[in-house]
Amino acid sequence: MTVSLRRDAPPAGSDAGRGRGPAPRSRSGRLLQRIRKGGLPYLFLLPALLLELLVHFVPMIFGILISFKQLTLFFIRNWTGAPWAGLGNYRLVVDVHGAIGSALLHSFVVTCAFTVLAVGLSWLFGTVAAILTQDSFRGRGALRTIFLTPFALPVYASVIIWAFMFQYNNGLVNELLHNVLGITSRPSFWLIGHNSFFALVIISIWRNWPFAFLCVMAGLQGIPRDLYEASAIDGAGIWQQIRRITMPSLRAVNQVLVLVLFLWTFNDFTTPFVLFGASAPSPADVVSIHIYNASFINWNFGEGSAMSVLMLIFLLLVTAVYLLGTSRRRNNA
Amino acid sequence: MPSGLGAGAARRAGPRRRGRGRGRGRGRGLMAPPPSFIWTRRIVLTLLTLFALIPVYVMVSSSLKPLQDVTSTFRWIPDPLTLSAYHDIWFTVPLGRYFLNSLIVSTSAAAASVAVAIFAAYAVSRYGFRGKRIFTTAVLATQMFPGILFALPLFLIFVSIGNATGIPLYGSRGGLIITYLTFSLPFAIWMLTSYFESVPRALDEAALVDGCGPVRALFRVVIPAALPGIIAVTIYAFMTAWGEVLFASVMTNNTTRTLAVGLADYSTQNNVYWNQIMAASLVVSVPVVAGFLLMQRYLVAGLTSGAVK
Numbered sequence: 217m218t219v220s221l222r223r224d225a226p227p228a229g230s231d232a233g234r235g236r237g238p239a240p241r242s243r244s245g246r247l248l249q250r251i252r253k254g255g256l257p258y259l260f261l262l263p264a265l266l267l268e269l270l271v272h273f274v275p276m277i278f279g280i281l282i283s284f285k286q287l288t289l290f291f292i293r294n295w296t297g298a299p300w301a302g303l304g305n306y307r308l309v310v311d312v313h314g315a316i317g318s319a320l321l322h323s324f325v326v327t328c329a330f331t332v333l334a335v336g337l338s339w340l341f342g343t344v345a346a347i348l349t350q351d352s353f354r355g356r357g358a359l360r361t362i363f364l365t366p367f368a369l370p371v372y373a374s375v376i377i378w379a380f381m382f383q384y385n386n387g388l389v390n391e392l393l394h395n396v397l398g399i400t401s402r403p404s405f406w407l408i409g410h411n412s413f414f415a416l417v418i419i420s421i422w423r424n425w426p427f428a429f430l431c432v433m434a435g436l437q438g439i440p441r442d443l444y445e446a447s448a449i450d451g452a453g454i455w456q457q458i459r460r461i462t463m464p465s466l467r468a469v470n471q472v473l474v475l476v477l478f479l480w481t482f483n484d485f486t487t488p489f490v491l492f493g494a495s496a497p498s499p500a501d502v503v504s505i506h507i508y509n510a511s512f513i514n515w516n517f518g519e520g521s522a523m524s525v526l527m528l529i530f531l532l533l534v535t536a537v538y539l540l541g542t543s544r545r546r547n548n549a
Numbered sequence: 550m551p552s553g554l555g556a557g558a559a560r561r562a563g564p565r566r567r568g569r570g571r572g573r574g575r576g577r578g579l580m581a582p583p584p585s586f587i588w589t590r591r592i593v594l595t596l597l598t599l600f601a602l603i604p605v606y607v608m609v610s611s612s613l614k615p616l617q618d619v620t621s622t623f624r625w626i627p628d629p630l631t632l633s634a635y636h637d638i639w640f641t642v643p644l645g646r647y648f649l650n651s652l653i654v655s656t657s658a659a660a661a662s663v664a665v666a667i668f669a670a671y672a673v674s675r676y677g678f679r680g681k682r683i684f685t686t687a688v689l690a691t692q693m694f695p696g697i698l699f700a701l702p703l704f705l706i707f708v709s710i711g712n713a714t715g716i717p718l719y720g721s722r723g724g725l726i727i728t729y730l731t732f733s734l735p736f737a738i739w740m741l742t743s744y745f746e747s748v749p750r751a752l753d754e755a756a757l758v759d760g761c762g763p764v765r766a767l768f769r770v771v772i773p774a775a776l777p778g779i780i781a782v783t784i785y786a787f788m789t790a791w792g793e794v795l796f797a798s799v800m801t802n803n804t805t806r807t808l809a810v811g812l813a814d815y816s817t818q819n820n821v822y823w824n825q826i827m828a829a830s831l832v833v834s835v836p837v838v839a840g841f842l843l844m845q846r847y848l849v850a851g852l853t854s855g856a857v858k
Contacts, residue, residue: 254679256763260672261684263665264734271731272691275699275706282702345597348590351582359594361842366601368841370792372809373830377604380611380619380823388607391623422600430848454582476692483695486794490813507697512799517701524698531693 283521298518305522316510320523322498323506327482330413330502334420335477339470341421342428347462350436360433367426375490378419382406407492412500419487424477435469436462471542475535482531503527612828619823634828638815641825646804647811648833651791654722654807658729659786662737663779665730670741671767675753685742688735696795703728704799720802728796733786740785744778745771781847784840791837808833 283305291298311317345363349356366374381388383406390403406415443461452460485504488496494513496505503523511520582590611619612634613627638644672678673685707718718724748771756766772779797809812833815826841848 257672257676257678260668260676264669264688264738265684267665267727267731267734268688268691270706271703271728272694272699275702276694278702278706279698341597341600344593348594353590359598361845362598362601364842364845365605365838368788368838369605369834370788370809370837372792372794372812373608373834374604376812376826376830377608380827381604381607383823386620386623386823388603388623395622422604426601430845454586479693483693483697485696486792489794489798504695504697507695508795511697511701521698521701524695527695528693528698531695535693 279521280525282517283525285518287517287521289515301518305518306526309519309522309526316519319501320503320506323501323503326413326499326501327503330417330420330500331478331481333417334424334481335474337417337421338424338477338481339428339474341425342430343432343466343470345425345429346432346436347458349433350462363429364426366422367424367430371423371486372490374423375419375487378415378422379407379491382415408497410499412492412497416488416491416500416502419491420481420484423487424481428473428477431469431473432466435466439465475538478538479531479535482527608827608830611824612831614824616820616822616824619827620821634822634824635832637822638825638829638832641822642811642814644808644811644829644832647806647808650722650801650805651808651833654725654729655787655790657722657726658790659733659783661726662730662733662786663741663783666734666737666741666782667767667772667779669734669738670745671763671771673738673742674745675750675763685738688738691731691735700795700799703796707800719800720805722805725796725800725805725807728800729790729793730786732793733789736789737782737786740782741775741778744775744782748774777847781844784837784844785848788837788841791833 284301284303285298286301286304287298308314308316309320312321349359380386384390384403387406389406390400393399394401394403404411406412439462443465444457447457447461483504484502485508488500488502488505489508492500492505494505495509496502507520507523507527510523511517610625610627613630613632615629615631615633618624618627673681704719707724711717711719716723718727752774753766753770756770757763761769792809794809797807801807801810812826812829815822815829
């Protein structure tokens with residue numbers, strides 16, 4: 217009794233004596249105590265809540281409002297006074313026959329292809345590396361450190377290094393493919409034209425597979441060893457163990473991992489921005505940079521916001537469907 | 550998944566694990582794997598090592614070359630070697646100022662983020678209250694927002710606050726600090742919650758019996774017990790702030806510019822100083838890479854215990 221009451225006593229303990237008594241005498245006293253008891257966790261949450269509201273939720277609501285406005289550079293000083301556009305911005309950006317709409321559609325398709333490739337391969341590399349380093353062998357610790365290094369580097373630094381490697385005249389990639397391995401008959405341009413898409417995918421994989429490695433590695437630690445021992449006694453080989461025990465046990469980790477990778481990659485702004493600058497070549501024109509371009513280069517914030525809102529809706533839908541689908545499978549399994 | 554798993558992972562990865570690494574370790578153990586597996590492992594891990602390390606090697610080796618050697622055909626071995634790039638980087642662009650700005654912004658954001666997250670995580674891990682699920686979901690959902698959607702509104706809000714109250718948020722380090730601290734907040738709360746849950750409740754309940762208030766119990770018992778986790782989360786928050794580009798490019802001006810934007814300056818001059826760019830990339834990477842690698846096992850533990858729940 218005393219314990220539970222003490223637990224909820226105020227930190228200062230100003231009127232702790234009365235609060236700790238056998239029973240609060242008046243109704244109002246009890247109410248006060250209940251507020252104090254129930255209010256404490258909210259008090260602890262308050263700073264986090266306020267900051268998230270200020271930086272994430274309120275701006276997002278403003279962003280949605282702006283998407284219904286004709287906000288151009290002209291109104292930027294007095295942005296609340298910009299005229300309403302109704303659904304005008306949305307009509308413009310989803311009109312696939314118009315210039316703006318078709319460019320957005322193209323950009324969306326590019327982003328989807330980029331995301332699927334980059335997430336799929338990052339996941340594959342990370343999972344393979346984690347499973348192959350599950351048993352201890354000489355040099356395993358060093359390998360782990362090496363594999364995690366790309367993830368530890370600041371994103372912009374890694375993109376700059378890759379940009380240097382992709383240079384036409386003095387880059388390592390052309391040197392390797394053209395001069396050393398002789399795969400290409402002449403040096404290729406990597407940061408313009410069709411190759412720019414692959415350059416983006418490669419950098420994204422390089423950056424993200426260590427995260428997949430990290431998560432899967434951690435997930436593997438949760439698999440009880442008895443499972444492997446029992447299956448070995450039953451005559452299962454190592455490949456069978458990986459297929460029958462390791463992979464199914466990783467399902468929970470994979471569910472979160474793939475979703476996080478998907479959201480990061482789809483929303484990734486830093487990689488294309490540092491690699492290409494504010495306007496990416498058309499084959500690598502992913503949505504984040506496309507919207508940045510529409511907003512901050514063409515100074516049409518209404519359109520940019522409408523595009524962002526559409527992307528957010530898309531991400532919400534995909535996430536909801538994904539979580540529903542994977543949870544059901546998990547429950548059935 | 551059982552939530553005990555998370556606590557187990559956190560504990561396993563802690564320093565107490567020492568000594569378990571001897572012998573066969575965890576993993577599958579028992580039988581020696583067949584040659585097919587050994588060879589697959591050798592080949593795949595070699596390829597992945599090359600993939601991971603070649604860019605790092607390019608950065609280090611190119612930073613040691615004179616300018617004319619990085620503008621002509623790529624060569625693997627730097628010859629002649631020179632350290633001049635490491636001297637020149639500080640004068641070609643005001644790297645020192647950018648570095649200082651990044652340091653101030655990232656340190657403050659990390660410290661504030663962890664301080665805020667500690668209280669939030671304590672509430673989530675130790676109290677049952679109405680709206681707990683909504684809170685944790687909403688906080689994680691912020692990870693989903695495209696940064697570009699709230700970059701502009703946030704910019705406008707900061708400008709408006711500045712006009713109304715005279716507090717300069719736009720263009721100041723303060724605005725950037727507030728922004729960055731909320732970026733690392735969701736993961737910080739998530740990871741700290743699982744660290745706190747791995748601290749036995751009996752410990753802080755004993756402190757409460759001894760007459761501590763909840764805040765004292767948090768500071769005297771829970772925080773010391775979860776200290777490795779707290780340090781790991783601090784480093785994570787620091788890295789987040791150190792590497793962010795979009796808001797750094799929208800919210801800073803000449804005097805408050807951070808490294809994330811400032812490094813681009815090396816290539817907007819008449820010449821692209823690739824050797825200096827590589828040297829600068831190395832210099833700005835050292836603090837975060839060192840911190841990350843020192844703390845990787847705690848980060849792993851935090852990520853897992855969150856992920857398996």
